[in-house]
Amino acid sequence: MSLRTTKRVISLLPSAAEIVALIAGNDSGIQLVGRSHEDDYPASITNLPILTAPKTKFTTSAEVDAQVSQFLAQGDSLYTLDANKLKSLNPDIVVTQDLCNVCSVDLNMVQQIAKEMNPAPTIVTLNPMSLDDVIKSIGDVGSALEMVNESTLVRSKLLSRIKHAREVAFQSHKNGKKRARVTFLEWTSPIYLGGHWTPQMIRWSNAMQVLNDCKDGETAEMGAPPSFRVPPQDVIDTKPEILIVCPCGLNLDETRKEYEETLLPSEWWPKIAENATKIALVDGNQMFNRPGPRLVDALEWLVGYINDIPELIPKDFPWLNLKS
Numbered sequence: 001m002s003l004r005t006t007k008r009v010i011s012l013l014p015s016a017a018e019i020v021a022l023i024a025g026n027d028s029g030i031q032l033v034g035r036s037h038e039d040d041y042p043a044s045i046t047n048l049p050i051l052t053a054p055k056t057k058f059t060t061s062a063e064v065d066a067q068v069s070q071f072l073a074q075g076d077s078l079y080t081l082d083a084n085k086l087k088s089l090n091p092d093i094v095v096t097q098d099l100c101n102v103c104s105v106d107l108n109m110v111q112q113i114a115k116e117m118n119p120a121p122t123i124v125t126l127n128p129m130s131l132d133d134v135i136k137s138i139g140d141v142g143s144a145l146e147m148v149n150e151s152t153l154v155r156s157k158l159l160s161r162i163k164h165a166r167e168v169a170f171q172s173h174k175n176g177k178k179r180a181r182v183t184f185l186e187w188t189s190p191i192y193l194g195g196h197w198t199p200q201m202i203r204w205s206n207a208m209q210v211l212n213d214c215k216d217g218e219t220a221e222m223g224a225p226p227s228f229r230v231p232p233q234d235v236i237d238t239k240p241e242i243l244i245v246c247p248c249g250l251n252l253d254e255t256r257k258e259y260e261e262t263l264l265p266s267e268w269w270p271k272i273a274e275n276a277t278k279i280a281l282v283d284g285n286q287m288f289n290r291p292g293p294r295l296v297d298a299l300e301w302l303v304g305y306i307n308d309i310p311e312l313i314p315k316d317f318p319w320l321n322l323k324s
Contacts, residue, residue: 010094011095017032023154133223135155161300165205173206186284195226241277255281286318305321
């Protein structure tokens with residue numbers, strides 16, 4: 001390890017905490033000193049001061065959508081940020097994002113607080129649109145931490161797993177397994193389909209997401225547009241073969257509740273599910289919604305699930321198989 005002073009780091013999005021922890025390990029030269037309210041992995045960070053809070057309150061998916069729409073229509077942020085606490089923690093580095101105004105605190109808010117500090121912390125902004133970008137962002141964080149070698153090793157291991165998963169999916173396709181039509185629900189009421197890196201990962205798994213596919217088709221080296229609202233009839237018309245219910249920010253128990261209380265009683269869900277040969281519920285909060293290292297676990301799950309290769313699915317992956 002090269003000689004350097006201790007760096008105090010604040011994470012304002014959960015994927016950042018995972019990346020910092022994975023790169024730094026037990027290195028005493030890196031200290032996570034603050035986190036967002038969503039930072040809950042690894043468990044070792046959960047005792048850190050919380051700097052953000054949501055303005056919305058989860059009741060049902062439909063009510064949350066209404067709350068979000070109201071805040072955005074008024075030009076308001078969906079989160080609060082404790083500026084005084086952030087300043088008191090005296091960070092050297094603050095990791096945040098400028099990708100999704102529904103996912104985390106506003107970048108401008110973070111930058112304004114940083115300008116008021118002396119010395120001002122370095123702001124590392126992550127904007128991944130694809131799984132490739134997520135891997136690159138690990139290098140960006142490594143550079144900011146002055147741990148380039150360590151981040152390079154992390155990236156190498158993740159890229160090796162991605163390569164293996166893609167090779168398995170390609171071989172499945174080569175052996176005659178046709179590319180399946182997938183509906184990936186990132187929200188349930190109203191329907192929002194998975195965006196950004198999710199359609200790319202589905203492509204890499206020998207499938208394609210209906211209505212919101214990757215930007216560059218078969219090779220799928222780029223991400224997709226952000227998640228967007230889709231009328232149920234549009235999904236019905238695509239006759240999806242695989243349904244993955246993975247609401248943003250919900251754990252597996254909450255997802256099951258949404259499935260039982262929102263999807264099953266609806267008039268349109270049975271029509272969407274009519275042609276489906278596979279239906280799964282997944283903990284989106286932990287596995288798909290965060291642009292962090294565990295997206296590689298999610299890719300392995302997708303390849304194993306879609307291509308009937310259960311041995312590829314990571315142990316303890318949080319999901320429920322409802323129909324296969």
